[in-house]
Amino acid sequence: MDLQIVDWLSLTLRWAHIIAGIGWIGASFYFMALDFSLRHRDGLPHGAKGESWLVHGGGFYHVQKYMVAPEKMPEDLKWFQWESYATWLTGFALMSVVYYWQADIYLIDRSVLVLSKLQAVGISIGVLVASWLVYDALCKSPLKENQTAMFGVLFVLIVGAAFGLGELFSARAVFLHIGAMIGTIMTGNVFFVIIPNQKIVVADLKAGKIPNPEFGKIAKLRSTHNNYLTLPVLFMMISNHYPMTFGHPMNWVVVALILPIGAVVRHFFNAHDSGVHGAGLRWQWPTASMLLLILMAFVAWRPSDKSANAAAPADIAAMDLTDQVFGIVQIRCGVCHSANPTDYVDAAPGGVAYDTIDLIKQHAPQMRVQAVDNQVMPPGNLTEMTQEERALLGAWIDAELGDGS
DSSP, X not given: OHHHHHHHHHHHHHHHHHHHHHHHHHHHHHHHHHHHHOBOOTTOOTTEEEEEEEEETTEEEEEEEESSOOSSOOSSOOOOOHHHHHHHHHHHHHHIIIIITTHHHHTOOTTTXXXXXXXXXXXXXXXXXXXXXXXXXXXXSGGGGOHHHHHHHHHHHHHHHHHHHTTTSOHHHHHHHXXXXXXXXXXXXXXXXXXXXXXXXXXXXXXXXXXXXXXXHHHHHHHHHHHHHHHHHHHHHHGGGOHHHHTSTTHHHHHHHHHHHHHHHHHHHHHHHTTOOGGGGTSHHHHHHHHHHHHHHHHHOOOGGGOGGGGOOXXXXXXXXXXXXXXXXXXXXXXXXXXXXXXXXXXXXXXXXXXXXXXXXXXXXXXIIIIIISOOOSGGGTTOOOHHHHHHHHHHHHHHHHTTO
């Protein structure tokens, strides 16, 4: 029953997280596009930065933006904040259900570092809090006057965090935490800076005061940061379905490549929306494509000293290994991948069971990727699969695939 509850909570929270995220990201992308499409024309009201005409859904929209605030408070003012809050809250709740409640399976990897549940969860929460505090300090430092330098420092800190977390948690949890760190920074911008600054401006308007333009400038800067961080955080959140990325022994390099790819793609859309043409729009997609090809080549490469096959006995035929492999799979994988799983799940994940040698052969290519190449299965190495066992499994699978099985 407990496992069924976990599955239903996970499904419901994941759905809610996606819904909230669509709302937040959609609103964020829309307003960034709107900002870049603004044009200054004669006859605009006092204080208006520009206007934009839009067409959608069979109608036309006429939007004007005031850089600081209009001369008087409008009667009806729409705020955009709950989309961000709901995204973070559902995301943290989902992480609590999957990675905290089931820390032994998804958060802790005993082959990396032996931690208690309390230690692992405490470190995880501390990392999220620290990510906001460090970022906020950067934004208030002299670096705020040099955005290129600030993004450079932020890049180093995020990649460094990926490397450091790889010494603490399971590979799957590393990428999840990088995404959660960036998401915390983004929601922190909304909760601690953007909305409070806007409320100060509204309060000044109601009091008949002239708002300080610095509040709007700061809020706009944080909003721009959120815009460029969005695509990398989306990659981190979906990466847990692709162990070839988070399971790479140098997965921090994957993070280092994803960050600029996401930023370059966002820059294209921002430049396009601002009316840039010609050479200004010709370099982004080739650059992003080149970085993606580098990423793909890097992911396909494995350092030789990390390969489980290094310990494989090359002179043993597949038929000699079959009994050994079947025993290894039953002990290390069969606790979950079985018609009658024990302890950890109610049903075999993905419906994949290894109860017979024929079923193991059927799923051999996927098993090699998960258990031998990326070594992300068993999750958190919960059943303590050894390097020698991975080597034997890899040698047997290679022989089977070579025979066309």
